[in-house]
Amino acid sequence: MYGRRSQSRSTGLFLVLCASMLLLAMLSEQSWAAPARGVAKSALAPFESAMTHVAANVDRVTAALGDVSALRAENQRLKTADEALRRQVVELNAAAKENATLRQALDFERSFGHRMVAAQVVGRGPDGFSRTLQIDRGTSDGVQPGMIVTTGAGLVGRVREAGPHGSIVQTLGDPQSRVNVFLSKSGLQGTVTGGPAALQLDVEHSLGIAASSGEWALTSGVGGGYPRGLVVGELASVTHRPSSTSDQALIAWVNDPTGISFVLVITDFVPS
Amino acid sequence: MKRLAAAALMLATILVQVTWAPRLTVAGVFPNLALVVVIAITWTGGVRSGMAWACVAGLMLDLTAPGPLGPHAVALLAGAYLTGFWTRNVDRASVLHPMLAAAAGTAAYSIILVAADDTLGLPVPPLGVAMQLLVAASVYNAVLVPVALLIFRGRQAGGPAIRASSA
Numbered sequence A: 001m002y003g004r005r006s007q008s009r010s011t012g013l014f015l016v017l018c019a020s021m022l023l024l025a026m027l028s029e030q031s032w033a034a035p036a037r038g039v040a041k042s043a044l045a046p047f048e049s050a051m052t053h054v055a056a057n058v059d060r061v062t063a064a065l066g067d068v069s070a071l072r073a074e075n076q077r078l079k080t081a082d083e084a085l086r087r088q089v090v091e092l093n094a095a096a097k098e099n100a101t102l103r104q105a106l107d108f109e110r111s112f113g114h115r116m117v118a119a120q121v122v123g124r125g126p127d128g129f130s131r132t133l134q135i136d137r138g139t140s141d142g143v144q145p146g147m148i149v150t151t152g153a154g155l156v157g158r159v160r161e162a163g164p165h166g167s168i169v170q171t172l173g174d175p176q177s178r179v180n181v182f183l184s185k186s187g188l189q190g191t192v193t194g195g196p197a198a199l200q201l202d203v204e205h206s207l208g209i210a211a212s213s214g215e216w217a218l219t220s221g222v223g224g225g226y227p228r229g230l231v232v233g234e235l236a237s238v239t240h241r242p243s244s245t246s247d248q249a250l251i252a253w254v255n256d257p258t259g260i261s262f263v264l265v266i267t268d269f270v271p272s
Numbered sequence B: 001m002k003r004l005a006a007a008a009l010m011l012a013t014i015l016v017q018v019t020w021a022p023r024l025t026v027a028g029v030f031p032n033l034a035l036v037v038v039i040a041i042t043w044t045g046g047v048r049s050g051m052a053w054a055c056v057a058g059l060m061l062d063l064t065a066p067g068p069l070g071p072h073a074v075a076l077l078a079g080a081y082l083t084g085f086w087t088r089n090v091d092r093a094s095v096l097h098p099m100l101a102a103a104a105g106t107a108a109y110s111i112i113l114v115a116a117d118d119t120l121g122l123p124v125p126p127l128g129v130a131m132q133l134l135v136a137a138s139v140y141n142a143v144l145v146p147v148a149l150l151i152f153r154g155r156q157a158g159g160p161a162i163r164a165s166s167a
Helices: A001-031 A033-062 A063-099 A100-104 A108-112 B001-018 B033-045 B047-064 B071-087 B097-119 B129-160 B159-164
Strands: A114-125 A132-136 A149-152 A157-162 A167-171 A180-183 A189-194 A199-204 A217-220 A231-239 A246-253 A261-265
Touching: A001 A033, A001 B047, A001 B071, A033 A114, A033 A157, A033 B001, A033 B047, A114 B001, A132 A261, A180 A231, A189 A217, A189 A246, A199 A231, A217 A261, B001 B033, B001 B047, B033 B047, B033 B071, B033 B097, B047 B071, B071 B097, B097 B129
Parallel strands: none
Antiparallel strands: A114 A132, A114 A261, A132 A167, A149 A157, A149 A261, A157 A167, A180 A189, A180 A217, A189 A199, A199 A246, A217 A231, A231 A246
16 A cells, blocks of 8 residues: 555656656757856866866876887877878879869868867767767857857767857767768768768769779768868768668768867858 | 754765765666665655655656656655555565565656656657666665665664654
């Protein structure tokens, strides 16, 4: 008897709390509540930054055993250099493939000629359902929702929400992310979508031309959501589907989402 | 004072989840420490404590995620309620039951989170991807819950801080 009453009281409390939280969700979603929500979310950024700093220090201490730290630093330096070289190769390949007009439009340097804000990654999404990053720059630094986020290696994603001193970035790994790309060798066009393990590409067929592993995918600029020519990744594998109008491929993203520590926010590109 | 200390511990847990835990990604998921802690609190301190802390942890998680405040709190509440339902009907000393409760709680959390996001017009992953993540997260969290229970039972032996602080 007592247990039953206790259970129904718990159920009542559960329903009341759920209703309260859903009401809060609906209220905080309103446009008039957006500034307060942004401020509240920014409030956690300093704590996350501190925790990230502690994590980096702990990593450094543990890595010091057996000179792992030095090897890691050297590995990081070589990796950065390798990424830069690979990006240059991709740029050169892509530029060679395109005619003069397209090359002018592609002009990778132009994308890095944009005005940018450097930001530190201070946190990541709380679960696997949304692949997001939190950065320590917000509206007070000129960052606005919709802006494009990159690293020296290539495209990271887009700013989803911005508070005064912090922002949330939806990465390409997010299952809802969509980016139109073209391939560096074949010139074929397709759409990259996020996924739990790897980026996926649906690439259109063209007569006598097929996508192949090792090609690079760069943003095509189609749709106006991203500037043309940002490196997305390398085709790791391609599944040809003769009966379909498109092939499927897996893309090795140039940015390791778990390893990104700094990003660049392009502040003067307005997605259409 | 105890409540503040417990809230600070919960905040630290959330911060670890969004900074360190992603390094432990397996099959697309990483430990949901907030959910594991809420399940451990529910198992050791009762469903009311669990639901109270589910709200606190959920709102903290919502501060680190895109979208409005509330969806993670509702999802954690579902996990806590399901675990509470489980504790009334089984042997609490068993190791298997908390693991099963954690797996079921994670499934409830994931379903409610995706449904809440969908209801609020937020982007949700495709069904196949969501199922894959749900299964992987359920296994991952189920493995971690016995460890959390060991910690909480140790704390309770020293003093029931979480239970007392949420009463």
